Amino acid sequence: MNLLLPFVAAFIALAAGSVLGYLARQSIAKKRIGSIEQKLQEKAAQAKQESETIISQAREKASVVLNTVKKEEDQTRNRLLKAEHFLLKREDILDQRFLDYEKKEKDFEEKVTKLKEVKENLEALKQEALAKLEKTSGLNRDEAKKELLLNCEKEFELEIMQKLRKLEGDGKEKLQDRAKEIIALAIQKYALSQVQEMTTTTVALPNDEIKGRIIGKEGRNIKTLEKLTGVEIIVDETPEAVVISGFDPIRRQIAKTALEKLIHDGRIQPARIEEVVQKTQEEIVTQIKEAGQAAIYDTNIIGLDPKIVQLLGRLRFRTSYGQNVLLHSIEVSHLAGALAAEIGANIGLAKKAGLLHDIGKAVDQQIEGSHVDIGMKILEKFGVERNS
Numbered sequence: 001m002n003l004l005l006p007f008v009a010a011f012i013a014l015a016a017g018s019v020l021g022y023l024a025r026q027s028i029a030k031k032r033i034g035s036i037e038q039k040l041q042e043k044a045a046q047a048k049q050e051s052e053t054i055i056s057q058a059r060e061k062a063s064v065v066l067n068t069v070k071k072e073e074d075q076t077r078n079r080l081l082k083a084e085h086f087l088l089k090r091e092d093i094l095d096q097r098f099l100d101y102e103k104k105e106k107d108f109e110e111k112v113t114k115l116k117e118v119k120e121n122l123e124a125l126k127q128e129a130l131a132k133l134e135k136t137s138g139l140n141r142d143e144a145k146k147e148l149l150l151n152c153e154k155e156f157e158l159e160i161m162q163k164l165r166k167l168e169g170d171g172k173e174k175l176q177d178r179a180k181e182i183i184a185l186a187i188q189k190y191a192l193s194q195v196q197e198m199t200t201t202t203v204a205l206p207n208d209e210i211k212g213r214i215i216g217k218e219g220r221n222i223k224t225l226e227k228l229t230g231v232e233i234i235v236d237e238t239p240e241a242v243v244i245s246g247f248d249p250i251r252r253q254i255a256k257t258a259l260e261k262l263i264h265d266g267r268i269q270p271a272r273i274e275e276v277v278q279k280t281q282e283e284i285v286t287q288i289k290e291a292g293q294a295a296i297y298d299t300n301i302i303g304l305d306p307k308i309v310q311l312l313g314r315l316r317f318r319t320s321y322g323q324n325v326l327l328h329s330i331e332v333s334h335l336a337g338a339l340a341a342e343i344g345a346n347i348g349l350a351k352k353a354g355l356l357h358d359i360g361k362a363v364d365q366q367i368e369g370s371h372v373d374i375g376m377k378i379l380e381k382f383g384v385e386r387n388s
Contacts, residue, residue, distance in 0.1 A: 064206055072204075099220075201244040201252045203259050211235050213268045214259070215244065224270040228277040229255035249317040256282050288313035295326060299333040299355050301348070305382040311362040313346050318361055356384070 118130035205211065215222045215235060222233055231246035233255065244255045258280040262268045265276075292313030296304060336354035340347045360375030367374050 025214050050174075068204075068206060099177070199247055200246065201256050203242050203244060203256055203263075205240045205242065205263065208240060210263060211242065214263075216268065220270055221268055221273060224273045225255065225259065225277070228257065228274060231255045233259075249286060249319070250314060254284050288316065291316040291326060295330055295355065298330055299337075299351050301333070301352050301355060304384075308356070308359065308378070308382050308384070311359055311378065312355070314362040315358065320358070320361060325358050325361050329358050332357060352384075 004249065046162060135338050213221070214225075214233070216224075222235065226233055226353070229246075230248065230251045231244050234245055235245040236243070242259070244259070246252045246255070254277065256278045258273070261276050261280065262273060265272070290313070292309035292311070295312050296302070296309060312329070314324065315329060318325040320328070333351045333354035336350040337347045339345075340350035356375065357380060358375070359378055360371030360373070363374060363378075
């Protein structure tokens with residue numbers, strides 16, 4: 001019996017150790033599970049917070065974009081309303097002018113009718129006087145007519161001369177008025193409202209924070225952009241906008257387009273600026289070529305040197321006295337053709353002269369002299385004769 005006690009004690013100890021080990025493992029496992037659950041909860045909370053932050057940022061960006069779009073929409077609506085008001089006012093003026101013209105034409109026709117009646121009455125009186133003279137004087141009809149005319153001529157010579165001068169003056173005045181009306185109506189037909197002539201261009205910004213990125217560290221970005229485009233970029237306190245200043249409209253357009261691309265892309269640094277400016281210059285060259293070709297197709301003018309067509313395209317980015325010069329040249333071409341058709345002149349020559357009359361303005365900012373002299377030299381250089 002005493003021999004079994006150690007074995008029993010050992011068995012009991014082993015069993016107790018197994019139970020304690022099991023309980024210990026269970027406790028450790030529970031602690032691990034609790035730790036994992038806590039970590040999962042922390043990660044879930046962190047993920048929720050990050051998602052809320054992303055959603056908040058997205059809402060802010062969407063709000064900025066919506067505000068920008070709304071502002072542009074309001075500006076566009078205002079411009080359209082102003083343009084509509086202007087066109088309606090011009091239409092009323094044209095209607096009134098046509099009514100005035102119709103009234104003048106009616107008055108003129110009435111005067112012509114009265115003049116015919118007076119002429120017929122005079123002819124009847126003359127015939128009656130001739131008959132009486134022939135009867136009383138014993139002269140034949142031809143002799144009596146000659147005698148009567150001679151007497152009338154002597155008696156009313158001064159009055160007749162005054163009447164003739166007055167009729168001649170009235171006729172010239174009416175012709176001049178009519179010519180002015182024709183030209184005015186033709187101009188009204190082809191006139192377009194244009195923006196004012198400017199040497200600056202404004203670029204809208206999504207927010208004022210972007211100004212710092214445009215300037216760059218130590219001004220590197222803005223200096224690079226100014227050097228590559230040849231314009232001055234003014235960053236001042238104007239809200240959500242920068243101003244591009246320069247006399248060359250094509251350089252301003254290149255700078256504006258390149259800057260808008262950089263802002264949209266978000267990568268504003270010297271190497272990227274150089275890449276975007278070069279690509280924009282290529283695009284503008286293509287736009288110039290297309291604008292020149294569209295102008296000659298619109299006016300149906302053929303046979304121009306490609307370099308002249310390119311110069312025409314440059315006028316798309318040039319304004320003068322409140323008008324886009326290319327659109328103005330196209331209008332003048334159509335107007336000249338219409339007037340040439342009215343007077344029986346060479347329509348093709350008139351349209352070509354109208355289209356090219358401001359060609360010197362394509363390069364007058366790079367070459368000294370008036371745009372007229374510059375244009376003459378350009379046309380002579382490329383073989384455009386005065387009567388061709």
